[in-house]
Amino acid sequence: MxxxxxxxxxxxxxxxxxxxxxxxxxxxxxxxxxxxxxxxxxxxxAGVITAFTAEVDPAALGRPMQAMIAVRLRPQTEEVVQRFLHTVLDDPCILDATVISGEIDVLLRVAVSTPEQLRTFAWRKVTSARSVQSITTHLVYEYRRRPVCMST
Structure with missing residues (x-):
């Protein structure tokens, strides 16, 4: 279109x-x-607009700490990735999950209330999946969303 x-x-x-x-x-x-x-x-x-949504500030819901968790899975197959996503996406900590190419397979953006909750989520939920080879956690200092298309 x-x-x-x-x-x-x-x-x-x-x-x-x-x-x-x-x-x-x-x-x-x-x-x-x-x-x-x-x-x-x-x-x-035409499917250009897929939803009308409200953006919610996780901090207003008591989850001021955000992090990106880079997940490496083995073996790298679609079935393994889908199984992993099914395992973790039900957790309310997760804001979004992105399947990417390269050394990292999945990038999770999470929002939690405390560092302890982040550690518990990463260790108990993410690494509990047998296919997880490694994770790397990065704290988010600032998050900005840019509109997909900007008018000129």
């Missing part, structure tokens, strides 16, 4: 605040309300 500048403007605005009303979105993007509504519906139907 080819995206116009108006489409990109809509996407940027919705990524900043998905709760904008159609009227607010139209005013912000300089389009008629009916046109804006139709564009948003087209973007949803």
């Amino acid at each position: 080819e995206l116009s500048q108006k489409d990109l403007d809509i996407l940027a605005a919705l990524q900043e605040n998905s709760r904008l009303t159609n009227r607010e979105l139209a005013a912000r993007c300089g389009s008629a309300e009916s046109t804006t509504y139709e564009r948003v519906q087209r973007l949803v139907r």
